[in-house]
Amino acid sequence: xxxxxxxxxxxxxxxxxxxxxxxxxxxSQDGIKVFLCGNKDVxxxxxxxxxYPEDRVDIVDASEVIETGEPPVMAIRKKKDSSIVKGLNxxxxxxxxxxxxxGSSGAILVGGQVIVGRIKGVERPPLAPxxxxxxxxxxLIDCGANVDARASHLVQFAKMGxxxxxxxxxxxxxxxxxxxxxxxxxxxxxxxxETYPLLKNCPDINFIGSVEAREIPKGTADVVVCEAFAGNVxxxxxxxxxxxxxxxxxxxxxxxLATKLAYxxxxxxxxxxxxxxxxxxxxxxxxxxxxxxxxxxxxxATHKEISTSIKQCVTFKEQEINKKINDTINMLx
Amino acid sequence: xxxxxxxxxxxxxxxxxxxxxxxxxxxSQDGIKVFLCGNKDVxxxxxxxxxYPEDRVDIVDASEVIETGEPPVMAIRKKKDSSIVKGLNxxxxxxxxxxxxxGSSGAILVGGQVIVGRIKGVERPPLAPxxxxxxxxxxLIDCGANVDARASHLVQFAKMGxxxxxxxxxxxxxxxxxxxxxxxxxxxxxxxxETYPLLKNCPDINFIGSVEAREIPKGTADVVVCEAFAGNVxxxxxxxxxxxxxxxxxxxxxxxLATKLAYxxxxxxxxxxxxxxxxxxxxxxxxxxxxxxxxxxxxxATHKEISTSIKQCVTFKEQEINKKINDTINMLx
Numbered sequence: 001x002x003x004x005x006x007x008x009x010x011x012x013x014x015x016x017x018x019x020x021x022x023x024x025x026x027x028s029q030d031g032i033k034v035f036l037c038g039n040k041d042v043x044x045x046x047x048x049x050x051x052y053p054e055d056r057v058d059i060v061d062a063s064e065v066i067e068t069g070e071p072p073v074m075a076i077r078k079k080k081d082s083s084i085v086k087g088l089n090x091x092x093x094x095x096x097x098x099x100x101x102x103g104s105s106g107a108i109l110v111g112g113q114v115i116v117g118r119i120k121g122v123e124r125p126p127l128a129p130x131x132x133x134x135x136x137x138x139x140l141i142d143c144g145a146n147v148d149a150r151a152s153h154l155v156q157f158a159k160m161g162x163x164x165x166x167x168x169x170x171x172x173x174x175x176x177x178x179x180x181x182x183x184x185x186x187x188x189x190x191x192x193x194e195t196y197p198l199l200k201n202c203p204d205i206n207f208i209g210s211v212e213a214r215e216i217p218k219g220t221a222d223v224v225v226c227e228a229f230a231g232n233v234x235x236x237x238x239x240x241x242x243x244x245x246x247x248x249x250x251x252x253x254x255x256x257l258a259t260k261l262a263y264x265x266x267x268x269x270x271x272x273x274x275x276x277x278x279x280x281x282x283x284x285x286x287x288x289x290x291x292x293x294x295x296x297x298x299x300x301a302t303h304k305e306i307s308t309s310i311k312q313c314v315t316f317k318e319q320e321i322n323k324k325i326n327d328t329i330n331m332l333x
Numbered sequence: 334x335x336x337x338x339x340x341x342x343x344x345x346x347x348x349x350x351x352x353x354x355x356x357x358x359x360x361s362q363d364g365i366k367v368f369l370c371g372n373k374d375v376x377x378x379x380x381x382x383x384x385y386p387e388d389r390v391d392i393v394d395a396s397e398v399i400e401t402g403e404p405p406v407m408a409i410r411k412k413k414d415s416s417i418v419k420g421l422n423x424x425x426x427x428x429x430x431x432x433x434x435x436g437s438s439g440a441i442l443v444g445g446q447v448i449v450g451r452i453k454g455v456e457r458p459p460l461a462p463x464x465x466x467x468x469x470x471x472x473l474i475d476c477g478a479n480v481d482a483r484a485s486h487l488v489q490f491a492k493m494g495x496x497x498x499x500x501x502x503x504x505x506x507x508x509x510x511x512x513x514x515x516x517x518x519x520x521x522x523x524x525x526x527e528t529y530p531l532l533k534n535c536p537d538i539n540f541i542g543s544v545e546a547r548e549i550p551k552g553t554a555d556v557v558v559c560e561a562f563a564g565n566v567x568x569x570x571x572x573x574x575x576x577x578x579x580x581x582x583x584x585x586x587x588x589x590l591a592t593k594l595a596y597x598x599x600x601x602x603x604x605x606x607x608x609x610x611x612x613x614x615x616x617x618x619x620x621x622x623x624x625x626x627x628x629x630x631x632x633x634a635t636h637k638e639i640s641t642s643i644k645q646c647v648t649f650k651e652q653e654i655n656k657k658i659n660d661t662i663n664m665l666x
Contacts (some may be wrong), residue, residue, distance in 0.1 A: 133577075134577060134580075134581075144514060147514070147521065147522035147523075148522045148523050179566065181477060181480070181561070181562055181565040181566070181569075188480065188562070189480035189481045189561075189562045190480075190481050192562075212569050213565070213566040213567075213568075213569035213570040213573060214569040214570070214572055214573035214576075215573065216570065216573060217570075217573045217574050217576075217577040218573070218577065228514070228522075229514055229521070229522045229525075229563060230562060230563055230566050232514040232546070233512065233514070233546040233563050233566050233567050233570075234546075234566050234567075234570050235546075236514075236545050236546035236547040237546040237547070237549065237550075237566075237567050237570040237571055237574070238570055238574055239547055240545075240546060240547035240548065240549060240550045240551065241550050241570070241571055241574040241575060241578075242574060242578070243547075243550075244466075244467055244550040244551065245574075245575070245578050245610065247467075248467075248606050248609065248610070249606070251606070252599065252602050252603050252605075252606045253599065255602050256602065258598045258599070259598060259599045259602050261595075261598055262594075262595040262596070262597075262598035262599035263595070263599075264595075265591045265592060265594055265595035265598070266585065266586065266591070266592045266595035266596075266599075269585050269588050269589070269592050270585050272585075273581050273582070273584070273585045276581065277578065277581070
């Protein structure tokens with residue numbers, strides 16, 4: 001049995017969608033038990049909507065909620081009875097294998113490190129969201145957890161990202177690229193120039209060299225390694241351009257009778273196309289290198305992303321990802 | 334008369350499009366003279382296609398071409414008879430006011446600094462491309478010229494970008510945002526945290542605070558200030574997502590009879606929409622803070638972008654942008 005704590009109070013669609021996603025996960029797959037963390041009354045109310053195996057759904061009452069705008073360190077320290085702190089403590093205490101939340105990124109990142117703790121030898125745990133590409137999906141690592149990282153951190157990101165991509169997402173011998181502003185080895189800032197030869201000489205990964213941001217949506221690399229500031233810029237630019245273009249398309253199609261008719265004709269195919277670009281289809285972003293699994297989904301995650309994330313926790317445990325990370329990180333140190 | 338040197342040998346569409354763009358500029362507007370830099374025979378051949386005022390079109394023979402892949406410092410030093418070095422020398426010698434090229438970014442950046450030289454007091458000349466947004470256009474500064482910049486550089490970028498945006502592109506009192514990974518003042522890496530209060534206390538600009546990459550396509554800020562690595566990632570991600578989505582749309586519309594019919598119906602409106610996202614519509618990126626104007630267009634620039642860039646050189650001179658930059662930078666030092 002894989003035990004997953006789920007934050008019911010976090011994200012734009014709480015509590016309805018996290019509850020729905022959790023129930024979807026337990027009803028679609030045996031061997032999962034969910035621990036719904038949040039206000040007991042609210043959760044019980046939501047649960048009335050569903051039929052589900054009661055022995056695989058627990059409620060963990062939490063009276064507080066950490067809001068997105070709150071300074072994370074303070075929030076984790078003060079709100080001991082929040083859904084995030086309670087969920088992370090379940091992982092720390094070994095009751096749960098993983099914690100899934102659509103709540104405050106900052107609080108999840110800080111709480112993951114402070115409460116769950118790092119695997120020995122892991123210097124910084126990176127956040128690694130999955131990206132839709134022309135080829136399928138890629139992993140962008142690190143995407144916001146550790147600004148001002150050093151070259152040795154990026155090497156660890158490359159190793160952890162490769163393990164996750166191969167064993168959880170099923171990409172054989174994943175191609176690792178270093179996010180850069182040119183394809184040549186001598187291009188880049190100081191961090192990238194220092195990191196490049198380390199990755200080139202790293203036997204544990206399939207390094208393909210520098211990758212420009214332009215290449216990311218094409219899927220040139222399966223694992224894109226970067227410092228968190230640049231990674232965050234890349235991720236949010238992806239989302240920003242996507243939503244701006246989709247908005248412009250909607251306007252285009254609603255501008256006249258002819259375009260409305262065009263929309264009716266193209267709608268089924270277009271929906272499929274746009275779905276490919278929807279990052280929420282692919283599950284949340286793991287915070288790798290912790291003693292348990294912590295997954296941050298998009299703030300606007302629906303039940304689909306929550307349930308996909310919960311099911312990925314099963315693969316994560318079955319594939320013994322943390323043991324693999326531990327072995328890889330500590331073998332060479 | 335504004336004299337503009339134009340690189341005829343640079344970019345994917347050389348020599349045809351640069352020549353066409355230059356001719357378009359002189360025929361559509363009085364007061365411009367172009368100096369076409371490149372192989373004389375090739376240029377004469379191209380010029381046969383057009384009718385134009387011969388007293389406002391000069392040929393500057395250049396026997397060499399700097400290729401995109403060449404190491405820039407070496408190329409500028411060795412290829413004295415290249416179109417880039419000859420064009421930049423025309424600016425240095427005061428024969429021309431500006432140089433426009435679709436060629437090697439690296440060579441243009443290096444050559445601009447080494448040959449044309451910086452305005453006194455300017456620490457680093459940034460490259461500032463224009464971005465299409467929901468609101469019109471924004472300027473992203475710096476986008477690839479100076480990696481590992483310091484906070485003082487970013488403050489100068491903000492000032493120079495504001496001057497360019499206001500006086501060349503006509504945006505009154507442009508809003509300046511600092512590219513960051515969160516909206517709050519305490520967010521960001523060391524560079525951003527150091528830069529934020531400097532911009533906040535800078536009297537010469539209209540600072541609106543941090544801007545996330547997600548906001549860039551919305552046009553939240555008119556001038557987005559950033560270090561070159563992050564700026565380059567943002568720019569190339571923008572281009573990458575755009576071209577990937579446009580590719581997917583093309584596939585969608587050609588997938589069946591119904592979608593092909595839909596395309597016929599929506600085509601005129603859709604073309605207008607997609608044009609809005611085409612960065613090449615808005616002219617090239619100036620390298621600001623040099624003693625003359627150097628403009629880098631997209632490598633795939635067509636005549637439209639070349640002629641727009643040439644015409645912007647006129648506004649740049651008329652508005653005495655370099656005098657304004659000089660006054661602003663040196664008043665406070």
